[in-house]
Amino acid sequence: MRVLLRERCLIGKLDFADASTLSTAFNRKVVGQVRGTRSGFASSGLVLGRTKTGFLSQNVAQRSRKLANSCKQTPRLDPVLGSVRSYWNSSGDLRSAECGWRNPKFGSAQGSNPQQTQKGTGPRTAQAQQSPVDSVLIQDNAAASSDSAVPDTEAANALPPRQVEEAASTSQSESESNGRGITSQELEADPTYPEAESSSNARSEREDPTKEPGTTTSAEFSVREADERGLSRGDQEYVRELEVATYAVHLACLLSQRIQRDILRDREQAKLKKDQSLVTIADYGVQAVISYILSEAFPQEPLSMVAEESSEALRGREEMPTLRKVVDAVNDCLSNSPLVGLPVPSEPLSTIDVLKAINRGAHEGGKKGRFWVLDPVDGTLGFVRGDQYAVALALVDQGEVVLGVLGCPNLPLRKEWMRYGHRFYRAAEAFFPPEKGLWHKGIVFRARKGGDGAWAEPLISADVTLESVRAQAMRAFVSPVTDPAQATFCEPVEKANSNQSLTAGLAQGLGISTAPLRAYSMAKYGMLAKGDAEIFMKFARGDYKEKIWDHAAGCFIVEEAGGVVTDAGGRPLDFSRGRFLMGLDRGIIASSNPFLHRRLLAALDASYDSSTL
Ligand SMILES: Nc1ncnc2c1ncn2[C@@H]1O[C@H](COP(=O)(O)OS(=O)(=O)O)[C@@H](OP(=O)(O)O)[C@H]1O
């Protein structure tokens, strides 16, 4: 009798030194290694399998090596997924192993010929002979995604351009003058924007039929809970704001996830702004969704928000297809509102509604009053590359950050994964099913002043209820490590955004021995808040002025998780001086505890040479 076992393995160009980290991350044993050279590029990798027998490992390694050598194009950057079939006889001896793999980059499946690869002495089973080597297990995440919803441009072109341009150019001063930005006449004149059928259908399906008009929303419920628990007024402050902000970020993350999948299929969707920074439909869409939800939840006062995007770049006839996509994405996203206990808008938002919502982000900030601070898609570069990014929302009251919500849709629960590209993580996740709960879908951090520290919860998704997400929420704590030699530091990926030679020198001075963890976006603050790294450093070059939306939410979350964030002079970041972090001394540093922070400041004092920046 023969037993056919199908082993799924992961083959990738990974450093063998990473074996233990990777096998911990996978909770799998490393069973083989691939080495080979082709076209001048070294091809090497690991084979991870579920088996515990070294027997398979040898065979797999041999087969994989042959495959690597026989391929015209060896994988250079992306890890490659493959499969191994092994044939065992009844006594447990391996008769043959076959290995196939595919480089998603080049799209061609590579596989060994079953006839040639058979090593065993016994005859092959009919089943084994008939089925070809399963050389393509999973495709690149983006290609496999089923989302489409790319609207036709005809309807968008039907919009009178003048009206849209006017709406797009509404300045904050105008919007402050009437509190809503666009006059009711303009609103009425809004042409019947082709209402997305899908949005209204989705809405009627999703609308909670059990919810009576006038019943409490979850946000109200929290306030009531707080009342019942007899909390003082001070303790209750910002409870409702935090709830609404958290729901808004959860929902907006769904929008960003969808657009990220679209972008990975079609990179043309990312555009350059005038300042040469990237912008996508997600930036506008997330800003509109969050702005809309906040202004609906707190209608008593006009929404004040300092946010990265303005609709200026959406002006003009040629931008109408983009604008149309933004409006569709916003309505599609808001149709999911019941997922977070919020009502669906009675009518889908019109183009003007969306432009107005985006333009509410033009507040100047400052010391007085309350304003929200939003980076709709922080780490746009990571976003378009299918990697880390964050949706970051904070509330500033009288110049002080009082709550923060940081959505990190691609942040893995296990820090080992941060050493690898996120697309690898997604592909491998499909390969080795997640071990723990809902955390593989992304993480949302939240905290408020006077609350009980920072919390992390899994990101909601279409099939995951708010209740199940909340049931898994955990307090987020910074790492307990105090020995710099044991510490990990993180920093921006791009050299242009931070002086990496300066940070390398500082790390060396501190005795940090591990390589820096480079990650896009405020996900780095998230990593600190959940104990994945002990230090964060960013030293912008030249006269670059840091923006408050790039740090407000992340900085607050880290502090609430027990960490310290200052500038390089040891002063707290000042979010009360407008849209920029004015008066910043050199750069931004964050540590998991005051002890490490003092050591870092001392190292900075010792090694800082102003000519290096
Ligand atoms: N020259 C320069 N120096 C320093 N910082 C800059 C610079 N240019 C842009 N930015 C801001 O940095 C934000 C991205 O920071 P990251 O930590 O994600 O950087 S990196 O992409 O990982 O290198 C990025 O945020 P997003 O625009 O939201 O991506 C910018 O606000």
Ligand SMILES: [Mg+2]
């Ligand atoms: Mg940013």
